[in-house]
């Protein structure tokens with residue numbers, strides 16, 4: 001089995017020649033066997049990324065490989081459920097499953113398909129056109145899972161399911177991933193749902209990858225700190241948006257300037273930041289740490305930071321939850337992005353850079369750099 005499920009390098013897509021970029025400078029590597037959450041606001045580029053990975057649309061620039069191949073060549077090994085959930089309306093539920101079996105000889109898991117359909121009390125003789133939206137979703141998921149794909153791309157699959165059905169089908173998805181090593185890429189706006197089942201995160205905003213990596217490592221690379229607000233007269237202190245100069249600088253450089261830095265002694269290995277780190281002046285005494293978001297309430301300042309060293313004793317600091325991490329980045333789109341690229345376990349990676357720093361559990365990649373070498377970027381342990 002291929003060890004890398006999806007690898008994107010400089011990936012970009014725009015739908016019209018002179019139109020807006022739906023996705024730009026997208027670079028990440030998703031190891032096989034992971035359950036990856038794709039999050040971002042409406043119009044961020046999540047469906048575009050899914051369509052590119054499924055081989056349904058072609059990149060305007062850059063590359064994406066799926067299971068080590070061009071997406072079109074990997075298609076028989078991919079299951080894709082997009083937001084439109086296409087089915088033949090004139091077929092019955094049973095005929096739909098039979099067609100799935102006919103189209104996937106040798107790999108069709110009839111028991112799983114029937115279990116999913118039966119879980120919704122669906123009449124096998126019911127025509128697809130007579131089903132509710134949630135019932136159709138159940139049939140689409142039954143077909144996608146029964147195909148036993150190595151990679152399952154699910155674009156907001158749970159949106160029209162009731163809470164019990166969501167829980168049941170997520171459980172089946174996770175059991176499938178565990179049993180067969182299926183890689184699942186799941187986009188959703190329900191963060192709580194993703195927190196329970198995903199171990200890898202891709203946060204997309206404005207067509208750019210803002211966060212990418214193992215969720216535990218991303219959480220460990222951040223701290224939610226509470227500390228006394230700076231004295232009156234001290235520099236403004238509200239994160240990257242607070243300092244107009246810093247903001248201009250961020251906007252001007254957000255995607256043209258890659259910067260690596262320490263992971264703050266969190267033991268998670270190095271990552272690559274893009275954008276400009278907010279300095280102590282811009283953030284009112286936040287020291288060398290990267291400030292993702294900072295807010296002052298009365299005499300208290302709360303900030304999500306990426307530590308660049310030990311934190312002062314009078315700061316209360318804890319690891320953020322996934323929801324806190326994601327929401328802070330969504331509220332502050334100008335914050336530097338961070339990509340943590342896991343070290344391949346058995347993939348023959350590129351030759352190590354003789355002058356580079358040793359990698360720990362992660363190596364650095366840049367989401368904007370044209371270089372795709374995982375080890376040639378500077379890492380600072």
Ligand SMILES: Nc1ncnc2c1ncn2[C@@H]1O[C@H](COP(=O)(O)OP(=O)(O)OP(=O)(O)O)[C@@H](O)[C@H]1O
Pocket residue numbers: 015016021022040041042043044045046047048049
């Ligand atoms: N076929 C298309 N033609 C033109 N523009 C498109 C097309 N598909 C998507 N876009 C544009 O690309 C951008 C990204 O859209 P995309 O559907 O990937 O976002 P999304 O993150 O999936 O959003 P949502 O959460 O609302 O589903 C949007 O600005 C959208 O208008």
